[in-house]
Amino acid sequence: MIAIKKKLYFIFIFIFVLSIVGCSRTTSTTIKKTNPVKPTVVATPVIKAKPIESSTIPGFDNTTDIKPYGKSIPVLQYHSISYDKGNPICIPIKKFEEQMKYLKDNGYYTITLTNLYEYLMNNTPIPKKSVVITFDDGYDNNYTAMFPVLKKYKFKATIFVISSLIDVHSNMLTSKQLIEMDKYGVDIESHTAHHDNLKLISKDNQLKTLIQSKKHLEKTLNKKINFFAYPYGGFNKNAIEALKEAGYKMAFTTKNGWSSKKNGIFSLHRVWISASDSTKVFGRKVSKPKKNIVDSFSF
Ligand SMILES: [Zn+2]
Numbered sequence: 001m002i003a004i005k006k007k008l009y010f011i012f013i014f015i016f017v018l019s020i021v022g023c024s025r026t027t028s029t030t031i032k033k034t035n036p037v038k039p040t041v042v043a044t045p046v047i048k049a050k051p052i053e054s055s056t057i058p059g060f061d062n063t064t065d066i067k068p069y070g071k072s073i074p075v076l077q078y079h080s081i082s083y084d085k086g087n088p089i090c091i092p093i094k095k096f097e098e099q100m101k102y103l104k105d106n107g108y109y110t111i112t113l114t115n116l117y118e119y120l121m122n123n124t125p126i127p128k129k130s131v132v133i134t135f136d137d138g139y140d141n142n143y144t145a146m147f148p149v150l151k152k153y154k155f156k157a158t159i160f161v162i163s164s165l166i167d168v169h170s171n172m173l174t175s176k177q178l179i180e181m182d183k184y185g186v187d188i189e190s191h192t193a194h195h196d197n198l199k200l201i202s203k204d205n206q207l208k209t210l211i212q213s214k215k216h217l218e219k220t221l222n223k224k225i226n227f228f229a230y231p232y233g234g235f236n237k238n239a240i241e242a243l244k245e246a247g248y249k250m251a252f253t254t255k256n257g258w259s260s261k262k263n264g265i266f267s268l269h270r271v272w273i274s275a276s277d278s279t280k281v282f283g284r285k286v287s288k289p290k291k292n293i294v295d296s297f298s299f
Pocket residue numbers: 136137191195230231232299
């Protein structure tokens with residue numbers, strides 16, 4: 001009982017700290033841009049792989065190493081790239097760089113959310129060793145620390161930002177940084193307007209925060225916002241309906257595991273990366289879908 005209370009206490013503290021400032025100390029981030037999502041067609045089982053433009057996934061040769069259809073994909077969930085002793089969501093820059101080097105050295109392709117969506121919904125081919133990199137909240141260190149590393153490895157990634165904090169909170173990304181990263185190819189997507197837990201609010205309020213955030217980002221970046229990550233992993237049936245009504249196409253929870261269509265396109269799982277992960281553990285998380293259920297965090 002005491003142990004449970006203690007655990008709840010720590011979870012509360014983390015949520016509180018994160019909801020205010022995260023753990024940004026150093027700063028840096030960059031990601032690449034996704035292509036516009038094609039109109040959704042009802043997925044029909046396709047036996048043969050379609051050829052894919054090599055420009056869609058840089059370096060991907062569509063004649064080899066194609067992931068079989070219907071498989072799950074590791075979508076990594078990061079938050080802050082910074083050091084904060086004992087805080088599992090703050091990944092020191094050195095560790096992050098080691099993880100990116102691991103992906104490069106081991107032949108992984110960092111695909112975009114559009115690539116993922118097209119694979120899950122339309123069976124568009126992706127490489128067997130595909131991985132998606134995502135960041136929640138929009139800390140300024142995603143620009144100052146993470147972006148240079150992404151550029152170094154020519155990797156792609158997505159940042160789910162809290163739109164009301166842009167240009168407002170000193171630890172969060174500015175619109176100038178978002179525009180620069182978007183131009184480079186970092187995909188900026190929505191994490192609500194105020195870091196709202198959709199599970200705890202009415203459908204009207206769910207719609208409000210989803211639309212407000214979408215419009216804000218679309219105006220800032222002059223592109224369509226299609227994807228979403230639930231703050232605290234909180235969602236329910238109404239939230240999924242609200243996302244559809246607001247025009248989103250795909251959403252991620254904080255449930256730990258690889259993304260699979262069988263979990264629902266609006267409730268995809270992700271692989272939580274902890275500051276305590278060794279390179280060996282990281283390697284397991286991106287290579288073995290069933291062996292990464294070690295821990296999960298909901299922010
Ligand atoms: Zn969050």
